[in-house]
Ligand SMILES: Nc1ncnc2c1ncn2[C@@H]1O[C@H](COP(=O)(O)OP(=O)(O)OP(=O)(O)O)[C@@H](O)[C@H]1O
């Protein structure tokens with residue numbers, strides 16, 4: 001079988017995917033700072049990397065997926081002050097909200113969702129080791145990373161250290177040696193949440209948490225490190241500097257970054273105020289449609305959010321689901337085998353292979369979805385045949401199920417509402433009164449297929465969900 005090729009920000013090339021250990025993938029995805037609800041731009045990373053994980057699993061890899069929560073930082077401290085609550089209360093609330101949102105969007109939970117506040121000891125030990133090696137220094141309770149000492153600084157974002165230094169400055173109150181140096185530990189100000197450390201009371205800087213937690217849960221070198229494109233610099237550059245200085249080994253083999261979600265050709269962001277919260281939008285549209293929309297564009301490209309494109313995603317997904325449910329319906333009236341089974345099975349297999357070919361090419365979900373439309377086209381052609389076989393129908397169904405599962409789309413039939421059930425029962429009773437037993441039985445079967453059980457009693461028909 002062919003192999004997966006993926007674009008690595010570190011080398012700026014598409015490379016053949018070769019995991020460190022055969023059939024195993026260690027993957028770390030930078031997670032949210034939990035001080036408010038996520039908008040759909042923030043959700044893009046969760047959806048695309050969940051899909052990449054699903055695809056790797058589909059291709060037989062055992063994936064260990066770790067994604068952190070930044071549950072203490074400046075934004076959380078500010079929110080706590082504004083809301084008159086403490087940091088852990090706010091963090092807990094938005095961690096739960098995050099899980100609700102991404103679960104609705106079809107994202108699986110990570111194997112581990114480590115939190116900064118539960119890993120302070122590991123972070124302190126990491127910082128101390130960097131000090132011992134001469135890569136970090138303390139000034140008045142703050143600890144900084146000495147970027148000048150890490151010769152490869154800038155290798156991920158492809159910038160020279162001199163260029164970067166020219167663009168950096170020392171903020172008022174910062175006592176670092178070099179404008180590029182960054183905080184590993186921040187001394188606590190009056191009244192701020194803090195932990196004891198060898199440098200006094202304080203809390204970790206942002207970058208160190210990912211280096212420390214990735215190492216704790218996945219080891220010194222991991223296969224894939226991922227996040228939004230704006231994390232390339234400085235966050236991921238700093239993570240590399242910290243981790244590689246400590247271990248002397250490469251931190252991650254492949255660095256993956258997703259593009260932005262735009263609205264009116266502008267990045268959706270909290271500060272611009274042009275955002276749509278996942279929490280709100282999924283009350284109005286099916287979260288699966290939102291997911292399908294996100295995956296209709298390659299993960300590295302920008303994606304423009306608009307009602308028209310959402311509407312077209314909705315129609316597209318409906319087209320696939322209609323094919324699927326029509327196939328299911330036909331199952332009852334299909335025979336065991338027909339003469340042209342092999343030919344149809346071959347066609348289905350061709351689509352299976354085409355999907356793998358597209359997804360192997362840097363997880364091209366846009367082209368993967370095009371293959372699914374082709375599969376639906378074939379399925380619809382098949383349904384026009386006079387005789388259909390169970391074998392072929394099952395193969396089509398399985399193909400839809402497998403490929404849509406890779407995209408995180410579930411194929412549940414919409415549940416019937418109570419009113420719809422009552423309406424069908426009324427229709428069935430009328431049919432029986434008119435001695436149209438065929439129609440009555442058909443309605444009973446239709447309800448049974450949706451797990452609704454009818455019970456005829458002298459008082460009338462009762463129903464329950466099976
Ligand atoms: N429009 C977007 N499209 C894709 N990813 C995004 C978008 N906006 C933010 N992200 C990702 O979400 C994560 C959190 O970003 P951040 O909190 O900076 O969001 P933001 O809305 O841009 O906020 P702010 O405007 O306050 O910077 C980042 O890792 C970033 O990669």
Ligand SMILES: [Zn+2]
Pocket residue numbers: 029030031210235239
């Ligand atoms: Zn990170």
